[in-house]
Amino acid sequence: MNAKATNIFEVHSRIDRNVREDRNRHKGGVLWLTGLSGAGKSTLAIEVERALFAEGYHVYVLDGDNLRHGLNSNLGFSHEDRTENIRRVGEVAALFAEAGFVCVSAFISPYRADRESAREAAGESFHEIHVQADLATCESRDPKGLYERARRGEIPDFTGISAPYEEPETPELVVDTGSLDIAQSVAIVLDYVALNLTLSKPNEKA
Numbered sequence: 001m002n003a004k005a006t007n008i009f010e011v012h013s014r015i016d017r018n019v020r021e022d023r024n025r026h027k028g029g030v031l032w033l034t035g036l037s038g039a040g041k042s043t044l045a046i047e048v049e050r051a052l053f054a055e056g057y058h059v060y061v062l063d064g065d066n067l068r069h070g071l072n073s074n075l076g077f078s079h080e081d082r083t084e085n086i087r088r089v090g091e092v093a094a095l096f097a098e099a100g101f102v103c104v105s106a107f108i109s110p111y112r113a114d115r116e117s118a119r120e121a122a123g124e125s126f127h128e129i130h131v132q133a134d135l136a137t138c139e140s141r142d143p144k145g146l147y148e149r150a151r152r153g154e155i156p157d158f159t160g161i162s163a164p165y166e167e168p169e170t171p172e173l174v175v176d177t178g179s180l181d182i183a184q185s186v187a188i189v190l191d192y193v194a195l196n197l198t199l200s201k202p203n204e205k206a
Helices: 017-024 041-054 064-068 079-098 112-125 135-141 146-151 182-196
Strands: 029-034 059-063 102-106 126-132 173-176
Touching: 029 041, 029 079, 029 112, 029 182, 041 059, 041 102, 041 182, 059 064, 059 079, 064 079, 079 102, 079 112, 112 126, 126 182, 173 182
Parallel strands: 029 102, 029 126, 059 102, 126 173
Antiparallel strands: none
16 A cells, blocks of 8 residues: 655635635535436436536536546456545545535445545535435346346446445435436436525526
8 A cells, every 4th residue: 555645735725615605606515426326326417417507507527437437547346446436536526516516426336434435525515315216227227238247247346236235324315216207306406406505596696
């Protein structure tokens, strides 16, 4: 294991977070979408991003597959690598929130302890959203053919099949994509944002 770097000094922005929020007319925040593969996290994240952006919010999506092509391309899917994957993402998402963005993060993030580390990084800006669909529903969708491969033993440590998924115990929001369509699911998240992050609509004049 690499030794922890020394001689590092934290740099603080001279732009106060409250000033950013006043200009944006919304708080920065991390909407952490967690759920099984096939539950609809990425689809929901992209549609929420599109809807919020259209309303004038500063918003950006961090998606598990995308980050594994770049920032986390050196990580596999062992328990240790999954933990490091979420640690890095949690820190990046917290920086987005500090900069005034609504950061929509779509990750299976199967372990409660790892999600708690992401919560600790973002503090009060963290909002855990359980994108809920049972295993049978997720398998029936299987958009990437991953469950079929996992059932054949071709993918080790696959969440829901050969590795556990620890459901959130007290999430800020639950979106049941097993029974709701995408429009209904997006509407629930938008209502939550309006209630918890919005100071006034960003596209409205003060």
